[in-house]
Amino acid sequence: MTGPTEPVRYEAAIRRLDHADFDALVRHEAPGALRLATVVLGTAEGADDVVQVAMERAWSSIGRYDAARPFRPWFFRIVANTARNDRRQRGRMAALALRAGGRREPAADSTEEHVITAAERRLVLAAINRLDVEDRLVIALRYFEQLGESEMADVLACPPGTVKSRLTRARIHLRRHLEDAGG
């Protein structure tokens, strides 16, 4: 949505973000963009095409990018919207088929305090597959991309307080599906 003061800001943004900057930013954010597109689509199929279209849209509308703000939430918002549109065009019965994979993994993984098994990841991923697209998106932004509330608010175009409630709701739904699955 454009406002009366934005053309000036756009010109400044264009001056400050040249081709090399754009390529570097996109290169840095591409893995996260692919994850996000995969989560919104519910499948890895077509996620690369969504990211490619999102990149084109980002470059086309680079004049609207406020270079004083982080690139990642702005770009992720375009990716999420592009993926939503793509998913809608496929129809709402698109099969949800998020799968674990992507890197060779040992039987168990660990963080500082937690040992995480492949079985646990499969169980949680199965529960995520049963969430609606908006719950999945919130989970992905928070946990997969490690965004803070302010950045999530930028992606989701909502106040930070709403992010908190949406995340809480998504976790409740996730818990419910885990309980149904015995986890």
Place this chain on the structure above:
Amino acid sequence: MAEPMTDDHLDAVLASLGDHLDVPPLAPADRAADARAGARRSVRRRRVLLAAAALVVAAVAAVLAISPAREAVARWFGLHIEHDDATTATGSFAQDVTPLAVDAGVMATGIEPARFTAGPLGDPDAAGAPPEGGVLLAWDDGTTLWVRPAGGDLAIVKRLGREDRTEDIAGVGDFAVLIEGEHVLQTPSRIVAAGRVLWWITGDREHRLESDATAAEMIAIGRALGG
């Protein structure tokens, strides 16, 4: 698993999943340059988005399973809003649309062109005539506006999932309703998927705005266009 995961452990599993999600490969270094080149090439291409969509024939014949609607929650100016989880859709409303010149499309809406130019959306990027009649305008961000004569014999049914909701909106046209959640739009011609929609009546015209914008942004757009 015998014991439910603790919140902390669930957080740790979720945080680990990002690295394990099966995603397609992408060569970002090449793709970024391609995107810039593609963006230049596609400015015109996307401006005729509807024209292209109208020429696309669905490659897959979808089987539509239609069940009786369970609950009628509103009947309004020929628009029936019903709860129905079982109906499935294929394609989007922008498909099967005959292309029109954008200026002609804007004129056909009966909305003053200056309202678009000065409003939050700006001027539309494409226009077309859907098989149900009226005119469809489209913007590059995926927003569409369908304007057609209100009432008449055309039966439009919005089939909503159980978690979808409707809300009466004041101050947009003569009467307006916001429909939240992905749902199904059924017309005599087709059954298509739809997302967040603001539907309003102004005078003798019915308007259907569909967008990924927030509800507040859509209401602002409706007010800017709907008087």
